Amino acid sequence: MKRVWIVFVIILVTIGFMACEFLIETETNLETPTKLTTVVISDQSIYLNWRDKSGCEDGYEVERNIGDTFTIIGQVNADTTHYTDNGLEYGQIYTYRVRAFAGDKVSDYSRESAPVELIIQAPTNLTIMVDDSQSIKLSWDDNCAFETGFKVERGEGEGPFSEIADIEANSSFYVDRGLMTGTYYSYRLTAYTATRQSDYSKVYKIKFPPSGLVFVPGGTFTMGNVWRPDFRHEEYPTHSVTLDEFYIGKYEVTQIQFTEIMGYTKNWNGRYSQGDDYPVYNLSWYEAVEYCNKLSEQEGLPLCYTITGTDVVCDFNKKGYRLPTEAEWEYAARSGGRNDRLFSGTDDSDSLGNYAWYYENTGHLHPGGGKLPNDLGIYDMSGNVWEWCWDWYGSSYYSASPSSNPTGPSSGSGRAVRGGCTIDSQEQCRTVHRYSWDPDNDGEVFGFRICRNAN
Ligand SMILES: [Ca+2]
Numbered sequence: 001m002k003r004v005w006i007v008f009v010i011i012l013v014t015i016g017f018m019a020c021e022f023l024i025e026t027e028t029n030l031e032t033p034t035k036l037t038t039v040v041i042s043d044q045s046i047y048l049n050w051r052d053k054s055g056c057e058d059g060y061e062v063e064r065n066i067g068d069t070f071t072i073i074g075q076v077n078a079d080t081t082h083y084t085d086n087g088l089e090y091g092q093i094y095t096y097r098v099r100a101f102a103g104d105k106v107s108d109y110s111r112e113s114a115p116v117e118l119i120i121q122a123p124t125n126l127t128i129m130v131d132d133s134q135s136i137k138l139s140w141d142d143n144c145a146f147e148t149g150f151k152v153e154r155g156e157g158e159g160p161f162s163e164i165a166d167i168e169a170n171s172s173f174y175v176d177r178g179l180m181t182g183t184y185y186s187y188r189l190t191a192y193t194a195t196r197q198s199d200y201s202k203v204y205k206i207k208f209p210p211s212g213l214v215f216v217p218g219g220t221f222t223m224g225n226v227w228r229p230d231f232r233h234e235e236y237p238t239h240s241v242t243l244d245e246f247y248i249g250k251y252e253v254t255q256i257q258f259t260e261i262m263g264y265t266k267n268w269n270g271r272y273s274q275g276d277d278y279p280v281y282n283l284s285w286y287e288a289v290e291y292c293n294k295l296s297e298q299e300g301l302p303l304c305y306t307i308t309g310t311d312v313v314c315d316f317n318k319k320g321y322r323l324p325t326e327a328e329w330e331y332a333a334r335s336g337g338r339n340d341r342l343f344s345g346t347d348d349s350d351s352l353g354n355y356a357w358y359y360e361n362t363g364h365l366h367p368g369g370g371k372l373p374n375d376l377g378i379y380d381m382s383g384n385v386w387e388w389c390w391d392w393y394g395s396s397y398y399s400a401s402p403s404s405n406p407t408g409p410s411s412g413s414g415r416a417v418r419g420g421c422t423i424d425s426q427e428q429c430r431t432v433h434r435y436s437w438d439p440d441n442d443g444e445v446f447g448f449r450i451c452r453n454a455n
């Protein structure tokens with residue numbers, strides 16, 4: 001009986017041994033490694049890792065490519081999924097591939113890693129938000145895994161840059177204080193190590209705004225519906241528009257601001273909300289324009305509007321307050337004309353509720369600033385109240401619009417309103433949505449925000 005067992009065990013062991021031999025022979029278990037990725041971890045080394053898919057490998061071979069040929073640079077043991085390539089040359093571009101081996105058998109090569117440049121990657125997406133009347137917050141994307149820190153530099157006017165801050169590794173923001181209204185500041189930053197520094201980020205230039213306003217850098221963008229090719233006809237054709245820099249209200253104009261400047265109130269005890277900090281509504285376009293002139297008067301600025309009854313002419317060269325044009329409104333709402341801002345502050349309809357008051361999360365008005373601002377620090381451009389713009393509304397204006405600082409058709413029957421409101425759906429709150437309203441008719445959900453030239 002004992003002998004039977006011994007024979008049985010020998011047979012099992014033999015079958016097992018043959019099976020593994022068979023697997024190696026046919027390479028069915030010497031699988032190609034996957035998900036090869038690289039990270040620059042110092043100014044002379046790159047860290048690789050990959051996914052081990054094999055059961056019977058003896059190890060992995062790592063190959064590096066500069067130029068056209070791959071060469072084996074190292075081997076690691078079975079089940080190891082990483083390798084550090086040291087002593088590399090700063091500024092070179094490297095690509096890698098790996099494969100498993102067992103005896104003289106090899107797997108296919110992994111997919112080549114994306115070419116990686118061995119440099120300190122410069123910070124990108126430098127953006128600026130005005131924190132209060134004297135300070136601004138800079139933020140950026142940190143693209144380096146091994147910097148010692150970042151140096152922030154500032155220039156004033158046309159003057160040279162000088163370092164204003166040295167901040168720790170992996171930071172992504174800095175607050176600059178003690179700034180002066182009306183002064184141009186330029187910022188840039190670099191990531192550095194003990195021996196080197198990255199290229200500079202793009203320069204961000206800002207004319208530090210008066211209280212309550214946000215600086216919008218000039219630029220060129222594609223106005224209209226860049227998200228889908230065929231929707232509401234008035235959002236097409238998409239067209240290139242170039243705008244000068246300007247300031248725009250951080251918030252919608254409030255009821256207390258309106259009352260103080262105009263000396264009277266409107267009907268705000270209707271179905272929405274009343275309170276000093278709530279946005280103004282139930283007012284005509286003519287009252288919004290008059291408010292701008294009165295505010296300019298109060299601050300000693302040249303008036304933009306000449307008002308003769310219902311005939312209103314705007315001098316866009318004047319430095320006083322005015323309504324934004326539709327192009328300025330859309331450019332500001334899209335955080336400087338971005339193609340990934342279907343709503344003010346976000347491209348994602350699921351997160352619109354974090355940025356806007358609209359029918360899904362409310363149904364009445366809210367004081368400005370209750371939700372997140374967009375990337376320029378402007379609140380409530382999507383939702384809360386619709387906002388009167390300067391332009392006569394023209395549903396086919398986009399096919400005739402000039403490309404530089406367009407100001408709308410020369411006549412029309414309605415004035416453009418933008419942004420949707422607290423009782424609207426997501427569709428109306430899109431940054432490219434356009435609507436028209438009789439300028440003489442108090443709009444129940446129409447308010448406005450102010451605008452000013454910055455140059
Ligand atoms: Ca393995």
Ligand SMILES: [Ca+2]
Nearest residue numbers: 142144145170
């Ligand atoms: Ca970092």
Ligand SMILES: [Ca+2]
Nearest residue numbers: 380381383385
């Ligand atoms: Ca609004």
